[in-house]
Amino acid sequence: MKARAFFTTLGLVFAAAACASNGGATDELNMGLSKASVFDTPTPAPYAYSDAKPGWNDPLPRAWEDAPPQIPHRVDKFLPIVAADNQCLDCHDVPRYIDQPRNMDRSVKSKSPMPRTHYASNELDEVSGARFTCTQCHVPQSNAAPLVESTYR
Numbered sequence: 001m002k003a004r005a006f007f008t009t010l011g012l013v014f015a016a017a018a019c020a021s022n023g024g025a026t027d028e029l030n031m032g033l034s035k036a037s038v039f040d041t042p043t044p045a046p047y048a049y050s051d052a053k054p055g056w057n058d059p060l061p062r063a064w065e066d067a068p069p070q071i072p073h074r075v076d077k078f079l080p081i082v083a084a085d086n087q088c089l090d091c092h093d094v095p096r097y098i099d100q101p102r103n104m105d106r107s108v109k110s111k112s113p114m115p116r117t118h119y120a121s122n123e124l125d126e127v128s129g130a131r132f133t134c135t136q137c138h139v140p141q142s143n144a145a146p147l148v149e150s151t152y153r
Contacts, residue, residue: 049074
């Protein structure tokens with residue numbers, strides 16, 4: 001019991017001494033990993049999305065194997081993408097093109113089909129309810145430079 005009271009008192013003394021001394025305080029300029037002020041960070045340069053119309057552009061390379069395909073066209077006119085109004089399906093809900101060779105002739109408009117995994121059943125007649133938020137996995141590409149260089153390969 002005496003040891004418990006002793007250590008409690010000793011802890012309170014150390015806590016009071018730590019609060020009373022201001023020598024260990026860190027000012028706001030030295031708080032983070034960066035030694036520069038967040039207010040000195042430059043604003044990224046403006047970027048633009050491709051002006052290519054859907055169906056007339058080549059597929060973009062994937063970031064890694066089995067990564068979701070990137071969107072090679074603008075999507076601002078298709079937003080918001082919701083189950084009741086998903087304009088992506090106008091061109092990509094084409095089950096008859098699944099497992100067919102891609103049309104690489106860009107003088108003819110091309111439709112790239114969604115994979116079988118995006119459908120609710122093997123009949124390919126209904127898109128799965130979890131697949132209506134296309135931009136959750138698929139992103140349009142812009143000419144923006146990376147904010148941080150990557151060595152990932």
